[in-house]
Amino acid sequence: MYAVILYYYFARITDPDEFCREHKRKCQELNLFGRIYIASEGINGTLSGGVEQIEEYKNYLRSLDGFAQTEFKEERIDHVPFVKLVVKTRKEIVTLKSKVSIDSTEEKGKHLSPLEWREHLENEEDILLIDVRNNYESEIGHFKGAVKPDIKNFYDFEGWVDRSELDKNKKVLMYCTGGIRCEKFSVLMEKKGFKDVYQLQGGIINYAQQEDGAHFKGKCFVFDDRLAVEVEKNQKEPLGKCAISGVPCDTYINCHNMDCNQLFICSKEAAIEFQGCCSKECMTSVRCRPFLPDNIYMPSRKWYQYYDENQWLDIREKREQQTTYTKEG
Numbered sequence: 080m081y082a083v084i085l086y087y088y089f090a091r092i093t094d095p096d097e098f099c100r101e102h103k104r105k106c107q108e109l110n111l112f113g114r115i116y117i118a119s120e121g122i123n124g125t126l127s128g129g130v131e132q133i134e135e136y137k138n139y140l141r142s143l144d145g146f147a148q149t150e151f152k153e154e155r156i157d158h159v160p161f162v163k164l165v166v167k168t169r170k171e172i173v174t175l176k177s178k179v180s181i182d183s184t185e186e187k188g189k190h191l192s193p194l195e196w197r198e199h200l201e202n203e204e205d206i207l208l209i210d211v212r213n214n215y216e217s218e219i220g221h222f223k224g225a226v227k228p229d230i231k232n233f234y235d236f237e238g239w240v241d242r243s244e245l246d247k248n249k250k251v252l253m254y255c256t257g258g259i260r261c262e263k264f265s266v267l268m269e270k271k272g273f274k275d276v277y278q279l280q281g282g283i284i285n286y287a288q289q290e291d292g293a294h295f296k297g298k299c300f301v302f303d304d305r306l307a308v309e310v311e312k313n314q315k316e317p318l319g320k321c322a323i324s325g326v327p328c329d330t331y332i333n334c335h336n337m338d339c340n341q342l343f344i345c346s347k348e349a350a351i352e353f354q355g356c357c358s359k360e361c362m363t364s365v366r367c368r369p370f371l372p373d374n375i376y377m378p379s380r381k382w383y384q385y386y387d388e389n390q391w392l393d394i395r396e397k398r399e400q401q402t403t404y405t406k407e408g
């Protein structure tokens with residue numbers, strides 16, 4: 080049995096590089112995998128490893144100056160959903176790319192606990208419910224009645240708010256996966272003149288655990304090898320649609336053309352027909368990794384563990400010969 084944790088904390092870090100080195104050393108010592116971003120404004124991470132080692136890591140982070148109050152969303156899992164450990168510094172732990180400056184170590188939005196959130200959904204009619212995640216995330220699962228911005232990156236959110244002409248006097252309820260994006264987006268919306276903005280404490284993951292996923296339809300996209308986790312109980316049909324065939328589907332693959340590598344929702348049948356590619360055009364690329372019908376939903380980065388380089392080159396050469404032949408013929 081393993082544990083996977085999702086966490087963030089905004090606190091001033093005076094020397095992010097040194098903090099990063101020390102953190103990496105600690106994670107290696109505990110044999111943890113995942114990714115951690117560190118900036119002068121704080122830390123954002125998702126990690127997996129042995130249950131005891133994860134516990135030790137949590138104690139370690141909470142022992143650091145300013146991080147005693149860090150909260151962790153934790154789940155038990157039968158395998159580690161990461162193949163690497165990445166610990167690095169960034170300018171911001173949530174990339175906003177905004178002209179509006181937000182100091183999240185000082186400026187906080189208003190939080191609703193999962194129970195309060197549920198009560199708001201059940202009792203208030205005139206609210207503006209916003210799913211602040213990317214379009215490919217909200218497609219497979221979201222709260223009933225939520226506005227879902229058609230955006231591809233975190234930093235497209237601000238532009239969407241500016242364009243959308245939302246009523247600034249309405250009460251806003253916003254949510255994301257684990258809560259970190261809302262920490263910035265809620266302050267951002269207040270600065271843009273929205274009068275009453277609330278965010279879901281701990282995001283969908285926390286809500287799923289505390290309130291059993293009530294009023295949520297479908298699954299929650301996560302940024303690890305699992306790609307999606309269950310939120311709605313006894314879900315009957317997937318919410319998303321296969322990007323190729325249009326059938327109901329909530330499983331993602333990366334396009335097998337390595338120059339494209341786009342993450343998209345794909346049914347098993349369409350994956351077989353398109354050999355794991357997102358389009359006919361990508362199918363003609365010589366830089367396609369081989370399609371494995373028995374492991375369609377294996378994440379691309381995991382795939383490299385299973386195939387050594389020589390085997391891969393053999394396959395690629397054959398493919399290139401075939402392509403050359405077809406072109407000449």
Ligand SMILES: [Zn+2]
Nearest residue numbers: 334339357361
């Ligand atoms: Zn493609």
